[in-house]
Amino acid sequence: MAAIALEGVSKAWGDSRGVDRISFATQAGQFLVLLGPSGCGKSTTLRLIAGLEQADAGRIFIAGDDVTALPPSRRHLSMVFQSYALFPHLSVAENILFGLKVRKAPAADQRRGLARVAELLGLAGLLERKPNQLSGGQQQRVALGRAIIAEQPVCLMDEPLSNLDAQLRNEMRRELRALQQKLAMTMVYVTHDQAEAMSMADQVILLRDGRIEQDATPEELYARPASTFTARFIGTPPMNVIPGTVLARVNPGWAARLGARAAEIAIGIRPEDIRFGAADGVEAAVAGIEYLGADSVVTCALGDAVLAVRAKGKLRGPAGERVRLDWDPAATHCFDQAGGQRLAQGLA
């Protein structure tokens, strides 16, 4: 039985589509990330699961129960908002205890829960403070505390880390993941940051214009992108996708390999799979070098196409320098040039 399942769920506002007939399921204890660019429908999907929006069509199941028509409070879930949505006039303790007080939990349970959450999130010294006396990271923890104190089986998070600085965001990523596993929650996490998705998720659903582009594990998403959209969304820098015609024009080897299908095929290749050197490699011109510390990203012009190459260490060289690029044929991804879908049979 799936912890959360959506069946053909749609939601539209006037002309804008919102989400369009999406279906997916996730198992209990999974860390599910809804990923996509802004406006792809990921937050809408989350709000539909929470019950903050009503679906126009389709059904939503939580732990096997049809909750499509149930109010948020009866779906046994908690939620962390992007803005944290802390009550500014209540202390940290009162914020965290808000839900338990609403449900009139016994005072002893409230005390025990608060102590446990404060311990878990390192909020013990801050319980009497008001939210505006806390840093962004601390506010984030309070919002998290309010979400986990009731020990609901499902926790929803709407871009919870987007208001934090980069360093804190990395720490919180690890902490969130550890917390989710420790409490064995089913987590649904919305983000537009593919690095967040890759580092935390068990399952990633990549959305595009209100539809599911790919529903897979991070490894699968990286290793076997189902479309050029996925390919260009995942990875830093993302996969290079080059029209077959461009490759065939600059390299006789590729012209032979692609043959008559050059116009139908787009070739995808990850920047980290490309090597410099080999005499029979694809010839390109260096357009720019971005030094990142452990490695450098070299941008190369290949006919009309631009290609990023990731190489170890600090590279130096004049712009316009001719280089030859080579990669393992096994690292090549083939896509349909027109539709963008992955071609299962590759070049064979």
Add this chain to the structure above:
Amino acid sequence: MSADGSRRFAANVHGWLLVLPAAALLVLFTHYPTVATFLRSFFSTAKGARGSAFVGVDNYRQMIDDPIFWQVLSNNAYFALGTIPVSIGLALLMAIWVNGRIAGKGWLRLAYFTPTVLPMIAVANIWLFFYTPQYGLFEQVLSAFGVPAHNFLGSKDTVLTCLIIVAIWKEAGFFMIFYLAALQQMSPNLAEAAAIEGASRWHFFRRVTFPLLMPTTLFVLVNAIINSFRLVDHVVVMTRGGPDNASSLLLYYIYEVGFRYWDSAYAAALTMVLLALLALFAVGQFLFMDRKVHYR
């Protein structure tokens, strides 16, 4: 004087010159009249050949023995107690209603705000018609149900209540605007977070909305109290304080004493009482309420 000192002096002069127009107007129309009124209240009113003389607290002693003063004061207290809680409560209710997702809420907001836009004189005339015996709106409606005729504004028992209703009608829409503005500042995420926790609308209102509206409530309360002593236009148009001073308010009484009986010294003493009352309320509100008000 050193160069530095003279530059400071010039800067100070510039500063004072900039403040001068506003300061002059304030002194001329606010501070000087207040002080002059205070001093006048210790003198007698000049009558014919008899000039004004210092009489000490005689004017105030006269006030204590003046039954009309006490009646007017109790009228005003009754008027304030009748208008303030109801108009504030109504304002909050209307604001929450028009803040929700309902069809035609723009028109509803406009309708609620209309009484505030209309001049009080016009409003009072409309209500005068409503209250008119025999052919007034209320009389016609009530007589249709067989209720005997009643002179609302002519009876000592009902006249003040009639004025209270007019004031509530006039004020509630105005206060609603402040509440509406405050409600629209509140993030909808707060209500959603509470909904997920299972808080009822009433619980959310009591524990979140209302406390967050406290600064607005304080502001509105101060205004409501000032207005309950300040608004007398409708008294002038509808009742002139009658019958038998049953609808006379403090400010209207001051106007009568000062400009109909021309007893300016006694009017000055009455004005000081009004000022003292308002000052007391203002100080009290900001001292005691401030502690309970959450400011972000």
